[in-house]
Amino acid sequence: MSTPADEQIRDLENGTDNIASQPRSSVPSLLFISLALFMLMNGHGDEFATTREMYVNGLQSLNHQLGNFSAWLNGTETNFTLPVQDPNTMPLVAAFLPYGREVDPAKASYYSNMTGFWHGDVQLHNLTSLNVTEQSSPWRHLSEQFMIPTNLSTIPELLGPWNWTRTNKVTLNVADKLVPLGQGGNETKDIAIIHGRVELSDPKSSDDLRLDFEGIHVVSTGTVYAFAESPGHGIDLRTLPALVPESLRNDSARAVEVELSARISKLKEKINSGAFEQDSSSGDSDSPKTKCSFRLFTQLEASTVPKERMEELEHEYEEPTGISTVKPPELSLDGVLLSQNCGILYEVKHVVGLQTQKLYSKITTYAGMSTLVNFFLLALFRRQASQSSSAAGLSRVSRYTFLIQSLIDAISFVGHITVAIIAEGRPSLSVLAPAGLACLLFIYEAQFAVLIGQIQAPEDVSPPQPAIPSPSPQPATPAANEDGTAPADGSHPAPTPAPAPAPPTPAAQATRPGFWHYLWQHIRTDPAARLWLLMSLCLIVVFRVVIMLSIPLFFIGSLYSWMWMLQIYRSARRARSSGLSTEYLVGTTVGRLFFALYFLGCPKNIFDVEPRRWIYAVALLMFLQVLVIFLQENVDSGFFLPRRMARVQTYDYHPPMPLPDPEAPDQTLGDCAICMDAILVDPSLQARSKSSDGKERPAIGLGISRAGILGKVGASARKSYSLAPCHHLFHTACLERWLAIKNICPQCRRPLPPL
Structure with missing residues (x-):
């Protein structure tokens, strides 16, 4: 009969933890919800009353203005007088x-x-x-006449x-x-x-x-x-x-009267409905x-x-x-x-306008195109995520590549939602489609980045240092005479007892860590917590500065510039290929650049953002990064590094191992820790284990570095087995299948480096 402790051990061995947690009391949740509702609703009634009073006062003022103005138009008694223009x-x-x-x-x-x-x-x-050029202009005397009524001493305060x-x-x-x-x-x-x-x-x-x-x-x-x-x-x-x-x-005055009446009617409707802005x-x-x-x-x-x-x-x-x-x-x-x-005159030169209806038409067209591009990006991501779903595939890709893309999609989501709020009616509905797809991309890519971080977390975990055993107390030796002989009576004095440890002081006793100390330790030790913290900080930056123009553009340009750079760095550092498909690299680069080139390269985009020439340099840099990843796949992961830097220290799963006794009936290296079958020695290597002079070769694989048939046989035999850093032996094929699921040793559960 299994006990709960045994079930807990089995769950931990399977990589899961199914320990049932005690149900949390609902009282704190109710208190938190009540506090949140109080903070949201507190003062709402006073604010509503204040706003309504302001609208009512505005309505009274407009009615008073309209009455006086209508009387002035009709020639009856009024206190309104039309000002005289200079x-x-x-x-x-x-x-x-x-x-x-x-x-x-x-x-x-x-x-x-x-x-x-x-x-x-x-x-x-x-x-x-006026400057020298303006002093000689034909309108100089007109400006002098125009400025005669102005009090020059008050200008600095007014400016x-x-x-x-x-x-x-x-x-x-x-x-x-x-x-x-x-x-x-x-x-x-x-x-x-x-x-x-x-x-x-x-x-x-x-x-x-x-x-x-x-x-x-x-x-x-x-x-x-x-x-x-x-x-x-x-x-x-x-x-x-x-x-x-x-x-x-006269016609202008009648138009003003009609406009005042229309604004009064609109204001009455808002007051009656309570729809205050x-x-x-x-x-x-x-x-x-x-x-x-x-x-x-x-x-x-x-x-x-x-x-x-x-x-x-x-x-x-x-x-x-x-x-x-x-x-x-x-x-x-x-x-x-x-x-x-x-005393200011601004000369407005060739101001180009875009009518609202035409702008809404452009927004609808853009929304359709961006929806297709986001669908394309989502399909590419889902296809790549399924290809890299194994532990071996997740160990190749860089988590920061997908984290950067998730931040780009977060910015895209905020931008499209902003357009949907500004645009009324049909355009706002059309822009919600790319906004929703950008939100899905952000969620999927963030989750994928967290999953990659969890799989790659054991790579940076250093093995625990062995504990230094404390010396055991040695029995006291009997006292000897001055000449070094034992006592004559043969008596042995009692051994000196070891000194008892001093009782711990209250300061040395373990104290419960505080909340902030616990949070800091959790962030330091948990890679997933660090990743979520980084994403939260980046999102705060995105939402806080998206309404400003210069900072988001620099931020977005930096994200695009570093999107594939971190994948190149990981591949070169780990001496492994990226595992990213060609269609994903090229398709994602083109899809991402669609938005960047539209808003920063097109002079008539819907946000009317002025073109930045540096966006073309960013696009060129992204394609150069894609080219480097292709060369890393087909040439070498560190081909661009100097020779002394291109040497990456990786663990060798196929070290030379001593051959079994040639006279033994079973020529095996041992049993595989996964399939439990024997790891047989290649017969061709066993036949060549002795040279012509009768000397035995001490280990498998010594002929790998030599050219010819002997080197090829040694290499193939050497790759048939894999020895983990924890000294557990496996078939190479068995270990490859295991590492496609988990990157820990199936025997001792220690992290394993890539095979």
Whole structure:
């Protein structure tokens, strides 16, 4: 009858531990869940009430503004007055911008919808201190007249900490809404309300300056008149008609009235439904980078497409039907960003835009292509994982190669999820497909890396040092006389007893280690724990810096550069091939580079990331690494190393062994510790065990280094047996089959080096 202790020993011999653990009390789990729910829900009611009160106050303010503005439009009594624009503003703008040109609708046209994302360059002109070139420019006297009302002493305080001189890039996020005016067949569609955000970028910093803008878009002339302020300062829509020419002021005022009514209705729906949105600009409004007030003037570049065909093209963008239209012309504009109270003028040069509908179409197309690539990568990985599922196969590959790929897929998952959140409707659903596949790849590759680490863990385990036996107490010798003889009476004195060990002091007694000490010891001794810790730290870095641009690009470039390098290092260090198939190496390299070259090589990617030329060097480096792995497979694992470094000390499983007695009936080296059959000596080697002079060869394999038939026979006989470092003898074929399952000795359970 077996006892529980015997069953435990058998489980440990089989490599498993089936000791049943006591069920854990559910009280700590309930306490933890309660604490988590409390932390999540604590203060939610107060925050909801505060947000609702803010929305209600905003609704009251809009109702008050609309009432006064409608009264002003109708000519009744009101306290609203339209501000007067400085007469020097438009002449200064016209010096930089050809403004308000109408085109022949039969030969040219403007885009009527500017909704989308725009990117371009800006050039600073400091109106308070012009340089030599600007001093001789024709607009110098206009700038002097424009700056007369400005108090120059307040400018440093208004400018704030932002570095205006280094700013050279601008990004516009635009929402354009056409406002039909009139009724019936007399509706006019020439005025649109435009709003969005301007972002000025500093090339030497990852930060940017954000400005919210509200304006009027005149469709017939492709012009935009807008106010821009720091987030949180707010812009009064009623002041927009003051920017437009006198001929358009009445229509602009009516469009503002319609927009105010629409915003009031939308705000009422949010208050009634409780669907409050978190203000993303709240953090900027607390500490704005500048207090400058800006006015934005832009002019769309006219296209050579007739107006009728342009309307057909834009209608196809909004409601795709599959009809053939004209080739879309480039959507671009020039502009001026002007601040009178700070004396700043930014000349906006050739800002190229991508309409939202066209962007969503690009996102959908990209999502389909990336889904196919991720399917391809997943199929290659599963095929390679099945080929390397044995212990021998797992001992060849580098765990860090798959760990790096899992981190790349984690970044891909976060990036695709970000696009899915930004893109609304159909594009967001399409991007979820590659995001899900990237998540699967991350999980599978991380698990495979952990499995490789568990198999390769015994490689670095040093054998335990033998314990030094303590000397046993020796019996005392009898006392001798001065001349060295024994006592005359033959008596033997009692042996001197060994001194008793001192009782241990309380400080020397073993104390229970603390939590952090136990955790540190666990991480030091458990390879799987170290690997999971490394992955967790890398994921924290990925999720924390993915929203920043410069750090993730450098991080991703480093991951791509080192993806195959660590596999080359392991193969050279262990003097073994990689075990990676050609289709996996080439297919994975091409699939990974698809994403890298798209986002860092394509100038019109969906994230609008500027191309980096170093990505082509990374691609070349990856293919060179694949070539090195091929040469390691077919030439030698250390072919690129100097001769003195290419010698890798590996264990020899076939050392020379003494031959049995030629007169013995059984010519064997012993029994195999796996199959228990005898390991027979090759008869051909036994026949040559004596040379012509009658001297016996002392061991098998002494003729291996010699050329000819004798060397070949010795080599084949020598490889028929394998002697482990623990001195257990096996058939080579038996040991190979065993090592394909486990890399420990079947007798003593000690780790075995690769065969």
